[in-house]
Amino acid sequence: MYICLMAETLYAERLxxxxxxxxxxxxxxxxxxxxxxxxxxxxxxPQPIIDAAVVAARAGLVEELASLVRDYPNLAxxxxxxxxxxxxKGGISTYQVLIDGGCNINISFGYTGSPLINAIHxxxxxxxxxxxxxxxxPNINHRGVSLxxxxxxxxxxxxxxxxxxxxxxxxxxxxxxxxxATKGDLETMRxxxxxxxxxxxxxxxxxxxxxxxxxxxxxIHRAIEGGHLEAITLLLQYPVRLDIIDEDGLTxxxxxxxxxxxxxxxxxxxYKDTSVLY
Numbered sequence: 001m002y003i004c005l006m007a008e009t010l011y012a013e014r015l016x017x018x019x020x021x022x023x024x025x026x027x028x029x030x031x032x033x034x035x036x037x038x039x040x041x042x043x044x045x046p047q048p049i050i051d052a053a054v055v056a057a058r059a060g061l062v063e064e065l066a067s068l069v070r071d072y073p074n075l076a077x078x079x080x081x082x083x084x085x086x087x088x089k090g091g092i093s094t095y096q097v098l099i100d101g102g103c104n105i106n107i108s109f110g111y112t113g114s115p116l117i118n119a120i121h122x123x124x125x126x127x128x129x130x131x132x133x134x135x136x137x138p139n140i141n142h143r144g145v146s147l148x149x150x151x152x153x154x155x156x157x158x159x160x161x162x163x164x165x166x167x168x169x170x171x172x173x174x175x176x177x178x179x180x181a182t183k184g185d186l187e188t189m190r191x192x193x194x195x196x197x198x199x200x201x202x203x204x205x206x207x208x209x210x211x212x213x214x215x216x217x218x219x220i221h222r223a224i225e226g227g228h229l230e231a232i233t234l235l236l237q238y239p240v241r242l243d244i245i246d247e248d249g250l251t252x253x254x255x256x257x258x259x260x261x262x263x264x265x266x267x268x269x270x271y272k273d274t275s276v277l278y
Contacts, residue, residue, distance in 0.1 A: 045072040053081045060090030062097060069101045076101025079109060086118040092130045095119075105136050113152065114141035120152050120160050129163060138169035150174045158188045171197045173204055181219040181235065184228030189219075189235075199238040217246045224256050229263050236271045 056065040076098045116136040119128035150169045153160040154176040177197040180188040223231035256264040
């Protein structure tokens with residue numbers, strides 16, 4: 001009998017409800033219309049085999065995992081084995097076993113994102129670079145509501161932002177500059193701006209959870225929210241439009257006043273809008 005990922009989840013829940021900490025997340029994922037389930041269906045190996053593969057993948061036991069995948073090829077498509085390989089002690093050689101077994105390196109695991117996103121999130125930069133070298137797409141899949149690879153890197157692993165940009169990651173509508181401004185991450189802000197980030201960009205739906213759910217807040221508003229005067233000063237070196245209002249009807253200056261951010265109010269009052277020159 002053939003079953004897909006959703007059925008595999010139900011199978012595991014029934015037999016080993018306490019074994020996997022991510023089952024609560026999987027149950028939530030099943031209710032989401034954004035999940036891209038595997039397009040192919042696979043015969044599940046016996047549960048003890050899946051358990052053994054998870055242990056081997058998490059421990060980085062390459063030979064043991066490779067032997068199991070050779071005997072049970074569909075292990076290369078098991079979400080549990082993928083997660084264990086990405087979260088555990090293993091690196092490139094561990095995940096390469098699954099790649100050699102025919103897994104899709106651009107697959108979406110729903111709310112947890114893709115292999116690339118997880119490699120970035122778990123601070124496995126060599127593996128993330130390896131995936132990019134094999135053709136992993138830096139512009140697809142999301143972690144959470146809408147946090148793409150660049151958003152994940154900007155939020156959690158800013159040291160990998162340049163790798164994604166070099167691999168062709170698009171900045172537009174990722175919220176990357178907004179996230180960096182909220183954090184006051186000047187280095188990442190400069191990098192994004194140098195690579196063409198729009199200093200006046202307003203994120204389009206679906207809204208990025210990492211920068212809130214206001215659909216009309218450009219980076220300058222985010223820097224004010226974060227309380228980062230240096231980030232505000234950096235943005236004001238570019239042709240910032242101060243007439244943009246957010247969903248609350250507030251300009252940047254009005255938002256600074258609401259927050260009682262007097263230094264930001266002063267900086268904004270001294271700024272001359274040069275956007276008409278560009």
